[in-house]
Amino acid sequence: MPFHDMLNHGVMSVSIGVPMAAMPYRPSAEPGAGTHCAGCAARHIGLCDALVDIDLPELAAAAQWRTIRSGALLMTEGDPARYFFNINHGTAKVYRDLPDGRRQITGFVTAGYFVGLGMPANYSASVEALEDVRLCRFDRLTLRALFVTFPSLERKLLIATGNELLIAQAQMLLLGRKSALERLASFLLAWIEPASPAGTRLPMGRSDIADYLGLTIETVSRNFTILRQRRLIAISTEQEITIVNCAGLTGIAIGAAA
Amino acid sequence: MPFHDMLNHGVMSVSIGVPMAAMPYRPSAEPGAGTHCAGCAARHIGLCDALVDIDLPELAAAAQWRTIRSGALLMTEGDPARYFFNINHGTAKVYRDLPDGRRQITGFVTAGYFVGLGMPANYSASVEALEDVRLCRFDRLTLRALFVTFPSLERKLLIATGNELLIAQAQMLLLGRKSALERLASFLLAWIEPASPAGTRLPMGRSDIADYLGLTIETVSRNFTILRQRRLIAISTEQEITIVNCAGLTGIAIGAAA
DNA sequence: CGGAATCTTGACGTTAGTCAATTTCTGTGG
DNA sequence: CCACAGAAATTGACTAACGTCAAGATTCCG
Known part of the structure; x- marks a missing residue:
């Protein structure tokens, strides 16, 4: 169950897929x-x-x-x-x-x-x-x-x-009280299907994850490595992630593990 | 214009001021x-x-x-x-x-x-x-x-x-990207009447401010001192605060000052 | 295959946290 | 009014976590 948030929406400078610019939907x-x-x-x-x-x-x-x-x-x-x-x-x-x-x-x-x-x-x-x-x-x-x-x-x-x-x-x-590792674990649990063995592709890069978690891109990368080395997650091709140890990841995410 | 947030409300263990426990309002x-x-x-x-x-x-x-x-x-x-x-x-x-x-x-x-x-x-x-x-x-x-x-x-x-x-x-x-000083400045601007020369009494102590800003009580205290020494605020009696330099405080709060 | 972008890793610096006094405030009672 | 005790706030010395700067490694795409 992915996250989300947001607020506004807007007058936009965007490409228009369906060619019906200002025309009401029919x-x-x-x-x-x-x-x-x-x-x-x-x-x-x-x-x-x-x-x-x-x-x-x-x-x-x-x-x-x-x-x-x-x-x-x-x-x-x-x-x-x-x-x-x-x-x-x-x-x-x-x-x-x-x-x-x-x-x-x-x-x-x-x-x-x-x-x-x-x-x-x-x-x-x-x-x-x-x-x-x-x-x-x-x-x-x-x-x-x-x-x-x-x-x-x-x-x-x-x-x-x-x-x-x-x-x-x-x-x-998360932003006020969790450590970098806890933040990343929380994020992954919200975005990766825990059961899927094939791995889930994240639509955002490390930079966006950093901006979401209030960290730098380097800190995010380091903590990805830590989670991988502890066998809590597996990283196939960059942003293709699999949760290996869901309970362990959850423990970190909620701040139970010291 | 004070802040706020919240979410739930609830079954509560509270003292009851008006003596009409479960009675509908009349x-x-x-x-x-x-x-x-x-x-x-x-x-x-x-x-x-x-x-x-x-x-x-x-x-x-x-x-x-x-x-x-x-x-x-x-x-x-x-x-x-x-x-x-x-x-x-x-x-x-x-x-x-x-x-x-x-x-x-x-x-x-x-x-x-x-x-x-x-x-x-x-x-x-x-x-x-x-x-x-x-x-x-x-x-x-x-x-x-x-x-x-x-x-x-x-x-x-x-x-x-x-x-x-x-x-x-x-x-x-604020929690993800602002420094301790910027957080405190933002908080004060939201809670203190900028014009009031008498000073505004904050209903919360340093500990609550720290828990709100994602900081420790010591860091909050140190940054109160910094703001006071820079003549941006005045502290009469503990939580009785006056904004002395509103523009300066705002500059810090929005992250304009390096 | 090559080049750019993205990601990872390392060395070092800075900010805020931790631990520990000390000071100030508050409220109560003499 | 003053003295005292407990709580809250401030201050200082030191530490740890994360940020910064700088290479390198990988991936992505043409």
């Missing part, structure tokens, strides 16, 4: 086999999950499909917060920067996550795609109007925002 | 002058702010007034999350502990704040009163039922939860 114009939200791969993990199939067209009319290329920005901190996003596929990083360049990644967002929760007038963070990202973009005013018709949308967002807050709390404990 | 039985929610000091900063006066009685019927003595727990991490709280007066700390005793305070809650946002079945943090705290306690199931009648309550909570998330993001940046 079922008949949809790409892929499903051709409408009910057939979307993210149908039951995204915002639409709050609605029954019969009500989907109204939500779909407010949604715009986009594909964000790897490395492109979904939103930039400080920009007017016009849009709200629902990720359907791919991974992006949410981060804040200090004036001198120090960066803190506050979360990674994957399929099903909302970007733009609890936003004020301007985005409070930047979001960059780590791989190609498919998403639904909503105009915030349009979406707010839909809340009146479908209170279940608002409930879904309230639950999602609450979950974000829980994850943020856990991350504050 | 206007005629209310303490103080206002004698009902419309006269409450927190009328326009709490949950009730989402309702017009005419609808208040319905919300009031679901609320129970409580006073939590300084040092008592509002909730304990892991306990079943039966209640939701709305602080009316006083300050409390929200924290998580690691098994070996390391503690991270994820936020301080004051008048107007909600405790128990986005909660799962069990409280995910403990909350302890730093001074006597007055609050309204709601049964979570009862409150959820009210959401159907008054969608504005849910909207209020969504906005509040979103604000929490923004604050949590800022705190992650």
